[in-house]
Amino acid sequence: MTIELSDVVREYRVGGQRVRALDGVNLHIDGGNFVSVVGPSGAGKSTFLHLLGALDSPDSGSIKFGGREIANLGDDEQSEFRRHKVGFIFQFFNLLPTMSAWENVAVPKLVDGQPLKKAKPDALRLLGLVGLADRAEHRPSELSGGQMQRVAVARALMMDPPLILADEPTGNLDSKTGTAIMELLADVAHERGTSRAVVMVTHNLEAAAATDRVITLQDGKIESDEYSSARS
């Protein structure tokens, strides 16, 4: 699994002003890596994540996902791509409050037009993988923050996607729980050889330092791109 960005530009126009959220980004991301994206507020981190996940399209440049150009997909192709190729993890978990843990994990199958019940064995297996086998019938309100994020990680894995995108996944957790989630995400990135990558946006430099590669954005450009010495 490889993602290749070439000369990616994303510009917003607000009033008469133009803001270059991403200003000519060139980057290669390989599977098997846990990558973090850091930088000051407004540097372009969320814009970058949205482009990788086909939630948004660049104004110019190319984004190749496993050799396939995804920069200019139509709406239907974009959502099909997202459903099958990308798992999303958010700061505030985004679980459905009326559903149990296993049902939340199975939601991507529901969105893909399959019955929830049919996905139950897979959902239970994934809950086991994230250490929550005994919480399958709990609702989100009956879980701790760390447990809710584990459910969200399991949900992101439901379609077995080659790319997991995480937006501040530890931002709402205490540091011990955050470290455990970081370890889980590292396992998720490493467990399938080179066929899956995890890309995480974070303000937490300590969390970023624990990943394989730290990309620093500044004013829409890559300011630095460093691999950890342990894995380079």
Ligand SMILES: Nc1ncnc2c1ncn2[C@@H]1O[C@H](COP(=O)(O)OP(=O)(O)OP(=O)(O)O)[C@@H](O)[C@H]1O
């Ligand atoms: N929908 C939008 N409309 C107009 N401008 C936007 C929009 N989204 C982002 N921007 C601008 O693009 C730039 C990059 O924003 P982005 O959200 O990608 O930064 P960020 O690094 O994720 O910031 P933060 O750490 O605060 O979340 C900022 O100047 C922002 O104001």
